[in-house]
Amino acid sequence: MIKIIYEKCNLCKNCIESCPFGAIEIKENKININEKCTLCGLCIKNCPEQALYKEEKEIKIDTSDYKGIWFFAETREKGISSVSYEMLSACLKLKEKLNEEISGVLLGGDVSSFASQLIERGCDNVYIVENEKLQTFKEQTFADAFSKLIKKYKPSIVIAAATMIGRSFIPFTAARIKTGLTADCTDIDIDEETGLLVQTRPTFGGNLMARIICKNHRPQMATIRPKIFSPAEVIDGKEGKIIKENIEIDIEENVEVIGRERVENVVDLQEAEIIISGGRGIKAAENFSLIRELAGLLGAAVGSSRAAVDSGWIPYPHQVGQTGKTVKPKIYIACGISGAIQHLAGMQTSDYIIAINKDPDAPIFKVANLGIVGDVFEILPLLIKKLKQIKGG
């Protein structure tokens, strides 16, 4: 809490003016800080009399016991998910400055055979927990195994991809260990002076960026957005240790997965290299066939704006934007999307954006690298025809 030394305060009101949250007021001729205070500390900096200070009562742990850079190696039915190699790549970046060993963690029913792929790409160790209770992904069992492993080996850093799996069970894991977790980072680095993990993430829909640290708790945990780091490549002759752990999963299993249902064409928007999205300008459900055909030709995933979902033209899992998915493909092609701020928040960090819209003033053009002022119903069929000709030889 911010404390006031009343003897020093001369009621100059500098603190009141400096407070972005309107949390400081004068009550009974005294400075009073109310519940709007976020402890940002600007009032302390702006007080000429040094009459304000921050009182810290935080519980501290001995951080020197904690060593090692860990990542959760996410697996899918087909094997290791490519985001796992991206996480490994992020760990390799940290290792350059921190010089601690990198360990990958594999959890599942039958995952041992994947360990060598992690080692050859740069892992010093791979921890494997195999258990039939981990056969299908369930938050509680995964978090139980992962938190026990972390408590036993005490890594200093633990990262995971900010996929639905990562975003779903990593917070539960962090709460179990009672440590900090930064969501959805777009960069991580080591502060060379302190050795702390510096985590960068967008907030306020990407309008602000924040750097975050976790000073007195361990491990320092973060989820990292997919498609930020390029997957780690095979390093010739790299060797590492495989450690099989027998961890008893004794959490009461109160959740049961009883079925699965594929979503047509959703090929994982967050992993896609190219996304073609349709919006209000597509005008009808059947016209999404144009988007699908173009996507098929380019090996792209199909996205949409909120307007198209709300009109019932395409199911919700395709929605990109604030109330849908946040994506960062190499190429994003927006077709008939005006570019409401809610949509831009979900795609504006894409590497290259092509926008097709007949309204030259559409806000989508503000974020587009290539803006095409034209009718999607003229442009798309012609584009498809030309791409087919190129493909055909």
Add this chain to the structure above:
Amino acid sequence: MRIVVCIKQVPESLDVKIDPETKRIVREGVKSIINPYDTYAIEEGIRLKERFGGEVLAISMGPFQAEEALKEAIAMGVDDGFLLTDKKFGGSDTLATSFTLSCGIKKTGNFDIIICGRETLDGSTGQVGPEIAEFLKIPYITFVSKIENISDNIIYCTRLMEDHYEKVMAKLPVLITVVKEINEPRIPSLKGLLKAKKAEIKRITADQLGEDERFFGQDGSPTRVIDVWTPEIKKEGKKIEGEPEYLTDEIIKQLKTLGVV
């Protein structure tokens, strides 16, 4: 059935800037609203009450003005509103927030289902729901797109994963986080608005929770924001007009440069 919905008041517009000189957040005349994801949570809570009977409460943590958000929830059909408010809660990160909310939920009594939006508009971490579940030691299901049924103390739902839906069942009490697809939030009725106007939001302070106060607010938050800035808008785009023939050629030229054609 007793249902608790967790909500947060957020700024309506995310179009905030940081003054590079003072480092202050510039938010001129920004209205506050209920986090949009939480409106689906409120709606689902009310629907569950309508289907299975019982009571639905809303709880929030924030400054006094967050009472408006709770009143709006009451206007939609929630029975009662609770606000955790205390300057000791200031500077909370997700861990401290979920701890505080879990204490507040326990304080309001028993519960069968806790419903949260999948994330907030401003922070977008999506961490508070799962973290509350851990503090309450109950199972949880994220990204729920449909509640099929609740019978014999078991909930059956559909949840959205990256490229598929899962049918999941869980024993009550349970915490779920919901996605937009789950429902269409209702507009408050006139009767609801009148009820909200008269409703009294119950305030809960840190002392009333009877916990070690080092777990609240900034002291209870392992993470610290050390720097905030406005990212520069990087796009150096070009906008072209002309005949479809020319425009499509330009697209293809660009796709070739990008190495995908």
